[in-house]
Amino acid sequence: MANDDFEKLVREAARIIASSQSSVALTGAGISVESDIPPFRGKHGLWERYDPEEYAHITSPRKDPGKVWQMLGELLLICRDAQPNEAHNSLARLEKMNLLDGIITQNIDGLHQKAGSNEVVEFHGGNSTMSCMECGTQYHTKELSLEIIPPRCECGGVLRPDFVFFGEAIPHSCIERSIKLASNCEVMIIIGTTGIVVPSAQMPYLAKSTGAVLIEINPEKSAFSDIVDIFIQGKAAETMKSIMSNIKS
Ligand SMILES: [Zn+2]
Incomplete structure (x- = not known):
């Protein structure tokens, strides 16, 4: 992707996040790979x-x-x-700015909490x-x-x-909290997850069905790319850092 496109998409994503009443993030392994997990x-x-x-x-x-x-x-x-990277830190800052209602994560590494996020649903414990x-x-x-x-x-x-081990049920409370977040958000930011792991991968479809705008940040296209409104091809930390600098300015 040309740099111009990247900058344009980042500015558009920043504008949407900054002007929405409620955003939610869905994160997967890709966000933590950049923290060496x-x-x-x-x-x-x-x-x-x-x-x-x-x-x-x-x-x-x-x-x-x-x-x-x-x-x-x-x-x-x-x-x-492991230490949180700029993508984890950016989501924690968005929460403090009242621009993010919560994070649904497939990760078990605890890096969102280390970064200072409070509202984190750990889908897999x-x-x-x-x-x-x-x-x-x-x-x-x-x-x-x-x-x-x-x-x-x-x-x-x-x-x-x-x-949560294989063969073990996902806690009911996690599913309930995730559904609530996904069905009430105006914007869902999908970072570093490719849509393979269900049922967390169903959350973007749920958000979309209730009218949310979907923004995806992934190094490569994923199962979500056909339904998202904005696909930004890039690494999690770099892209979130760029989005944040546009939100501040
Ligand atoms: Zn014991």
Whole structure:
């Protein structure tokens, strides 16, 4: 895409976001790749090294906790060290400016919260807490040492992070909050998600059906590109930074 087109689309997106009463963001792995969180899917994704059926199915942590915790330990340490990028920071700023009602994210890395966003629906759960698989006691991940894996509860049971494993239902409260956000927004900003993972991928269709304007920011076209009003081909951090500079000026 020519630079002129990029600038034009960025200005148009900024104008729409700044003049709307309620915007919502839908984010996926693409926004966090730029913070060095590896994606699960695709090239260099975690699933290339760890078979999700073996490592990430709901039955996996019980079957072989030691093995599953090799992958979880690696993932949680990456999340612990990762820092939000300009795309996460921009969304947090939009919320403070009362221009963003909330974020629906497919990510479990907690980077939106680290950036300062308050209204975040973690569609697939998050890594901030863990629960005992025996007694259900919940722990804050930051209070646990991940040196010795698998981490255990006081009762001796193995802990699991509170994100959604394959074969596990998405919490009803998340679905309800997402539907509410998507069906009430005037603008939905789609960043770094390609529309493969359902049901979160249905949210743009819901927003569109209630009249929202859809803005997509992705390095390549996605399943959403046919229904969005503005497609900006670009990286998340760079594009959001440009949008923000247009909103301020
Ligand atoms: Zn326990």
